[in-house]
Amino acid sequence: MSAYRGGILMRNEKDAVLENVKRYLRESQNIVCVTGLRTVVEAGGIDIWDRDNLYRIEKEYNASPEELLSAGVFATKKEKFYDFYKKETLTQIPTPGPAFYALKKLQDVGKLKMTVSMNIYGLEYGVGLHNVVEIQGNIHSHYCPECRNNFSPEYVRDSVGVPVCNKCKVAIRPGIRLFGERVRNDLYTAAAQACADADMVIVLGTNLYGEKVQYVTGHYKGSRLVLINDKPHFSDRYADYVLYGRTDEILPRLVDEL
Numbered sequence: 001m002s003a004y005r006g007g008i009l010m011r012n013e014k015d016a017v018l019e020n021v022k023r024y025l026r027e028s029q030n031i032v033c034v035t036g037l038r039t040v041v042e043a044g045g046i047d048i049w050d051r052d053n054l055y056r057i058e059k060e061y062n063a064s065p066e067e068l069l070s071a072g073v074f075a076t077k078k079e080k081f082y083d084f085y086k087k088e089t090l091t092q093i094p095t096p097g098p099a100f101y102a103l104k105k106l107q108d109v110g111k112l113k114m115t116v117s118m119n120i121y122g123l124e125y126g127v128g129l130h131n132v133v134e135i136q137g138n139i140h141s142h143y144c145p146e147c148r149n150n151f152s153p154e155y156v157r158d159s160v161g162v163p164v165c166n167k168c169k170v171a172i173r174p175g176i177r178l179f180g181e182r183v184r185n186d187l188y189t190a191a192a193q194a195c196a197d198a199d200m201v202i203v204l205g206t207n208l209y210g211e212k213v214q215y216v217t218g219h220y221k222g223s224r225l226v227l228i229n230d231k232p233h234f235s236d237r238y239a240d241y242v243l244y245g246r247t248d249e250i251l252p253r254l255v256d257e258l
């Protein structure tokens with residue numbers, strides 16, 4: 001039975017949820033974590049999807065982030081694509097904070113079997129997590145479509161206009177999935193299978209409503225789906241346990257005694 005019954009949790013109820021989740025962490029041996037956008041914001045990144053930024057972006061670029069980061073704009077208006085991409089995704093690169101070190105601890109004690117990242121900053125690799133599935137790709141990879149050489153985010157960010165491969169002189173493309181591009185089914189399948197096999201799933205910093213999160217966590221059949229997110233959302237009822245607050249405060253507290 002869920003300890004969460006809708007509405008804001010009372011203080012003692014929150015403590016009870018914390019204790020339950022700690023116990024499950026001790027008992028579970030096959031945990032999958034899903035990292036969402038709030039973990040990036042807590043680590044110093046920009047949330048281009050928040051209302052203020054959406055408004056600013058619309059005004060500044062005359063288009064939405066979906067449009068600007070689309071395969072169509074990349075194919076036909078590379079200047080426009082890279083202007084946005086460099087300024088909005090490569091100038092404020094987050095660095096992993098306490099939430100990611102807590103995940104590393106879960107890995108070190110042998111409980112964390114996979115991390116499914118919904119983000120593009122590779123924060124999971126920054127702390128040495130091994131089994132990471134990045135649904136959206138990663139800003140640390142930019143490659144030349146001709147020679148497949150890899151280029152760093154700094155190389156791309158500091159180039160003037162459209163970044164080109166220094167050997168082939170053709171435009172480099174980012175390693176993230178662009179809007180309108182096909183999803184990598186192999187990645188989804190691996191993530192969904194890991195959730196199906198897991199004895200506990202922890203979703204960090206995103207609600208359960210998004211299509212990608214739903215698809216992945218929907219395969220989990222247990223009763224230890226824990227959600228840690230900043231604010232309530234109607235989809236929270238799909239979680240067995242919900243904790244509201246910063247993931248970089250709550251998760252370290254939960255794994256502290258392991």
Ligand SMILES: [Zn+2]
Pocket residue numbers: 144145146147148149165166167168169
């Ligand atoms: Zn090249």
